Each structure stands twice: as C-alpha cells, then as structure tokens.
Amino acid sequence: MNLFNVYPLFDITPVTAKDVYVFDEKGTKYLDLYGGHAVISIGHAHPEYVKAVSEQVAKIGFYSNSIQNPLQVELAEKLGKLSNCDEYELFLCNSGAEANENALKIASFHTHKKKVLAFKNSFHGRTSAAVVATDNPKIIAPINAQQEVNFVDFGDLESVEKILTQNKTCAVIFETIQGVGGLDESTTAFYQGLEKLCKATNTLLIADEVQSGFGRTGDFFAFQKHKITPDVISMAKGMGNGFPIGGILIHPKIKASFGLLGTTFGGNHLACAASLAVLKVIENEKLMNNAKEISNYFIKNCDSISQLKSVKGRGLMLGLEFDFPIAELRKKLIYNHHIFTGSANNPNLIRILPSLTVKKEHIDLFFDALQQEL
Numbered sequence: 001m002n003l004f005n006v007y008p009l010f011d012i013t014p015v016t017a018k019d020v021y022v023f024d025e026k027g028t029k030y031l032d033l034y035g036g037h038a039v040i041s042i043g044h045a046h047p048e049y050v051k052a053v054s055e056q057v058a059k060i061g062f063y064s065n066s067i068q069n070p071l072q073v074e075l076a077e078k079l080g081k082l083s084n085c086d087e088y089e090l091f092l093c094n095s096g097a098e099a100n101e102n103a104l105k106i107a108s109f110h111t112h113k114k115k116v117l118a119f120k121n122s123f124h125g126r127t128s129a130a131v132v133a134t135d136n137p138k139i140i141a142p143i144n145a146q147q148e149v150n151f152v153d154f155g156d157l158e159s160v161e162k163i164l165t166q167n168k169t170c171a172v173i174f175e176t177i178q179g180v181g182g183l184d185e186s187t188t189a190f191y192q193g194l195e196k197l198c199k200a201t202n203t204l205l206i207a208d209e210v211q212s213g214f215g216r217t218g219d220f221f222a223f224q225k226h227k228i229t230p231d232v233i234s235m236a237k238g239m240g241n242g243f244p245i246g247g248i249l250i251h252p253k254i255k256a257s258f259g260l261l262g263t264t265f266g267g268n269h270l271a272c273a274a275s276l277a278v279l280k281v282i283e284n285e286k287l288m289n290n291a292k293e294i295s296n297y298f299i300k301n302c303d304s305i306s307q308l309k310s311v312k313g314r315g316l317m318l319g320l321e322f323d324f325p326i327a328e329l330r331k332k333l334i335y336n337h338h339i340f341t342g343s344a345n346n347p348n349l350i351r352i353l354p355s356l357t358v359k360k361e362h363i364d365l366f367f368d369a370l371q372q373e374l
C-alpha cells in the first residue's frame with residue numbers, strides 16, 4: 001500500500017535524536033533549529049521524559065475517560081501553577097486543531113452565537129471550525145465552508161468593533177504571535193482592546209497558544225506579556241515534547257456539564273505522564289529563562305547579517321526576514337550544513353523554533369553557516 005501523498009519531503013530519514021540533534025540512518029548529525037515544527041520543547045529523548053513515559057507505559061498507558069485518572073489532576077495542578085493560570089479549568093485532547101475546535105465549540109455553547117472572528121494570515125488547524133478560522137482557502141473543503149468567519153487585518157480594532165457589535169459572533173480567535181503566518185505580533189493596546197470589545201459584546205476571546213505556549217516565548221503563554229485574560233487558551237505542540245497531547249484552559253465563568261465535550265484518547269495516562277515530565281523539566285532547568293537568554297543572543301548575532309531585512313518574533317519563536325525567497329537558502333542549510341530550520345507563509349522568512357534547551361554554541365553554528373551561504 002502507498003502512503004497518501006500530501007507532504008513534500010526532504011530526503012532525510014531521522015532514526016535517533018538527542019537534545020537539539022537528530023541523526024539519520026547513516027549517522028549524519030543534524031542541528032534541529034525547527035523542533036519538528038515547534039514541538040520539541042525540552043529536547044529530544046530527555047532522560048527524565050524517557051523515564052517518565054517508559055515507566056508509565058509499563059504500568060498503564062491508556063484507559064478511557066470513564067474512570068478516575070489522578071495524572072490528569074496532577075497535570076492540571078502543575079500546569080496551573082507554572083503557567084500562573086490556576087483559576088482556569090483544563091480539558092485535555094490530542095492536537096492543536098482539536099484544542100481550537102473545542103475552544104470554538106465552547107464559545108458557541110456559551111454565547112449561543114455562531115459566527116467567528118479571526119485574523120488575516122492566521123493558522124488554527126485543519127478540523128471543521130478551526131480550518132475555516134484559518135486564512136487559507138486552499139485547505140477549506142466545501143463541507144467546511146458553511147461556517148461563517150470574518151477575517152480582519154491583524155491590529156484593526158475598528159473592524160473588530162464593527163463586527164462584534166452586530167452581536168452574531170461567538171468567539172474572537174487569535175495567535176499572539178502568528179506562527180505559520182510569519183511571526184507578526186500586534187501591540188498591547190490591540191490585545192487589550194480585543195479583550196474589552198469581547199467583554200462588552202458577550203464574545204469569548206480565544207488565545208491560540210498551540211505554537212507559542214509552554215514557555216516558547218520566554219513567558220509561559222505569549223499573551224501574558226500583554227496582561228490580558230483570555231476566556232479560553234488552547235495548547236498543544238510543546239505540551240508533550242512529541243507525544244500527541246493538546247488541551248484548553250477554560251475560564252471559570254464558563255460552566256462545565258456532562259457530555260459538553262469529550263474524547264476517547266484525550267488525557268490518557270501516557271499523554272499526561274509525558275506532559276508532566278515536560279513541565280517538571282521546564283521548571284527544574286529554568287527553560288523559560290534560557291529561552292529569553294538565547295533569544296537575546298540570537299537577536300544580537302543578527303546584527304552581523306547585513307542582508308537581513310528584519311528579525312521577528314520573541315523568545316525561541318523567531319523569524320528571519322530577507323528580501324528574497326529563502327527556499328534555496330533553507331535547502332543549503334540542511335544539505336551543506338546539516339541544520340534544520342522552518343519556513344512560513346511569507347516566502348522570504350526563515351523560522352527558528354528550537355528546543356528550549358538550545359545553547360549559544362548551537363546559535364554560533366547557525367550563524368557561521370548562514371554567513372557562508374549568504
């Protein structure tokens with residue numbers, strides 16, 4: 001049987017990985033500044049993570065959500081403390097799209113409204129409501145298109161106000177820093193304005209932290225820099241360091257009821273053990289501080305690249321924007337220097353999304369390679 005061919009692939013076959021390095025079947029070592037799309041948060045095969053996941057699967061890997069699972073409770077407690085979002089409640093699922101899908105459903109249940117407001121250049125996933133809130137008509141199937149979404153320029157509060165005051169919108173969904181779109185971030189005044197407008201119009205504010213959450217920006221969640229309180233926060237990628245797990249944090253003003261949301265696999269024992277290990281390592285190794293420190297070092301190094309148009313993003317969610325398409329440059333970094341980086345919707349932008357354990361010496365390797373190729 002053939003695989004359904006939806007991914008253009010690099011001709012590289014990773015078979016093992018350790019911290020910020022990935023090794024192919026011939027033993028070639030690649031520096032991973034992409035983290036498998038912002039997923040690797042505490043480093044590949046971190047010993048504490050390997051131990052926690054291995055020991056858990058040997059005990060009990062899965063049972064359905066019809067029994068007590070103390071690991072879910074432990075995860076909610078630890079996550080609440082480390083993220084400073086203790087007052088929220090946690091619903092666990094399996095991916096970023098599913099987290100946003102559930103966030104949008106909650107908003108519609110809570111407000112009894114059905115339109116969504118999203119921003120141009122957004123990416124929220126590929127499930128039914130999440131994909132329609134994604135600004136990319138190519139991935140929206142006719143079956144999804146019934147969902148009504150208004151797209152507004154990122155930063156345009158006036159248009160947001162015009163739409164929300166019609167009282168038909170259940171949720172505003174936003175990425176504090178747009179990931180796939182190309183690392184744009186708006187101003188504190190904008191995010192606080194969104195919060196105010198949502199409150200005034202009984203609209204839920206959903207912060208999509210699927211890519212920017214779990215410490216990647218140096219804050220636990222990227223929105224925290226702007227001192228806002230979203231109604232729902234969605235998470236995934238860095239949450240399991242590669243183990244599929246997602247979730248939403250739900251403000252206590254939204255009441256739970258049996259059957260409102262549900263999932264077979266979400267919050268299983270193995271996923272909880274993986275995410276708990278991630279949180280412990282982030283805390284013990286002070287990885288949010290490291291994200292800030294290495295980010296500053298990276299940004300300083302950018303001064304040496306005269307061809308660079310701008311550096312975007314925050315923490316270890318960074319974009320290097322040139323005034324030419326970077327596809328060839330990325331290939332050269334992979335094949336000539338064995339360094340993985342990411343791309344974005346903006347064809348001129350290289351994305352840097354390493355593990356939060358990355359060190360200055362790895363950044364030096366990247367800039368040496370970049371200088372040579374430019």
Ligand SMILES: Cc1ncc(COP(=O)(O)O)c(C=O)c1O
Pocket residue numbers: 095096097098100123124125126175179180208209210211212236237
């Ligand atoms: C901001 C954001 N939201 C949602 C998603 C979808 O996550 P998943 O691919 O786990 O469904 C992504 C994936 O790139 C993302 O970057």
